[in-house]
Every structure is written in C-alpha cells, then in structure tokens.
Amino acid sequence: MTTDAVRPSDTAHPGRAVSQPTDDVPGPTIDTPYVIMLVRELLIALGEDPSRAGLLDTPSRVAAWWRDFLSPDPSAMATCFTETLASDQLVVVGGLSVWSLCEHHMLPMKLDTHVGYLADGTVLGLSKFGRIAQRYAGRLQMQERFTRQLADAVVAAIGSEDVAVAVHGVHLCMSMRGVRMETARTSTVQAGGRFRTDPLLSQQFLTLAGRRGAP
Numbered sequence: 001m002t003t004d005a006v007r008p009s010d011t012a013h014p015g016r017a018v019s020q021p022t023d024d025v026p027g028p029t030i031d032t033p034y035v036i037m038l039v040r041e042l043l044i045a046l047g048e049d050p051s052r053a054g055l056l057d058t059p060s061r062v063a064a065w066w067r068d069f070l071s072p073d074p075s076a077m078a079t080c081f082t083e084t085l086a087s088d089q090l091v092v093v094g095g096l097s098v099w100s101l102c103e104h105h106m107l108p109m110k111l112d113t114h115v116g117y118l119a120d121g122t123v124l125g126l127s128k129f130g131r132i133a134q135r136y137a138g139r140l141q142m143q144e145r146f147t148r149q150l151a152d153a154v155v156a157a158i159g160s161e162d163v164a165v166a167v168h169g170v171h172l173c174m175s176m177r178g179v180r181m182e183t184a185r186t187s188t189v190q191a192g193g194r195f196r197t198d199p200l201l202s203q204q205f206l207t208l209a210g211r212r213g214a215p
C-alpha cells in the first residue's frame, strides 16, 4: 500500500529541540494491577490454570511488558544542527527497525523504516531518528498511521516539507494467523514537498529506501 500527502509544516528551530506535531497523542494511563488481574482471568478463560508453577508469575510479567511497551521515552525529541555546507543534500537514514503492535489483532509488527530529507542548512541529529520511531511504534498502531506520524515529526523538526518516509512492515497477523503468508511485506510511503514534485529525487529516495536489511 502506498500513501502520500502534503502536510503543513511547523516553524523550524535549528539548534534546539522542537516539539512533536499536534496530532500526537498523550501516553496512556496504565493500571498495572488491573492488567495483572485481567491476564490471570484471560488464562482461566483460555482453559489454563494460572496457579500452576509455569504460569504463577506470567500475569505480572505480561503486565510489566505492556507497561514498558506503552511507555516509550517521552523526551525523544528531534535536535537540529546548523550546517551551512549541507546544502540541498539528500539524507536518507535507514535501518531503523522498530517493533509495534497491530491495533486490529494486538499482534507484533516489525517496521523497517527509512527517513529521507533534504538537508539545506539544517541537519537532524542522526541518533534521534530511532528514538522518534520508537516513540510512535510503542502503542497500538497501524503501519500507515506510523508512517505519517513519523513524517510529520521530521517535517516539524526541520521546518520543511521536503521529507519522505518509507516503511517495510512484517505483520504477524498476516504471518501466523489468517492467510499465514510468512513472506508478505507491506510497504508504505509518505512523501511531501519536493519528494512529490521531483521524480528524480523521489526515485533516488525509493532506491536507497529499498535497500532494506533482512526482516
């Protein structure tokens, strides 16, 4: 599936942290004791005996995992640097693999993510991309929404529409249930600014973003 749309940009603030886009959602409130109780109930509903040795600590382990997964680092913000030599240069950051959860089946999906932008006097701190991606992955998600949210975050960070994000996803809800297509991949692209209007630039990005590692 391929989607693209032009998104409004915020003002750039080179040299300091910038806020996330306005459509970001606040982190959930997680009632861990209640989750522990519900997992125990789920085990019973599935015909298990939660008091047997192997399952005794399972509800608390599962609840701890949910708490951690749904609480990605809220301080993961993009930091921009001014670099006057980086003029109109295509930057593609790839190899950003993050785990998320499909909101339709609550099963994992692995999102192999590539971010491209035109560095025109502003360079985004490379180490931040992975943390921003993790921030949007750590919730019940759809790959299409993740792709757009990540693109919005980079647009907001660099203050330019010239941003493209490509995501190659492996969804366990396709691999281990339903049609059981183990090799199925879903690709999404969100392209803005010159990535929409310049075919050569778009092709350069897609070529680089297609060089993904083994999922």
Ligand SMILES: [Zn+2]
Pocket: 102, 103, 104, 105, 106, 107, 171, 173, 174
């Ligand atoms: Zn699914």
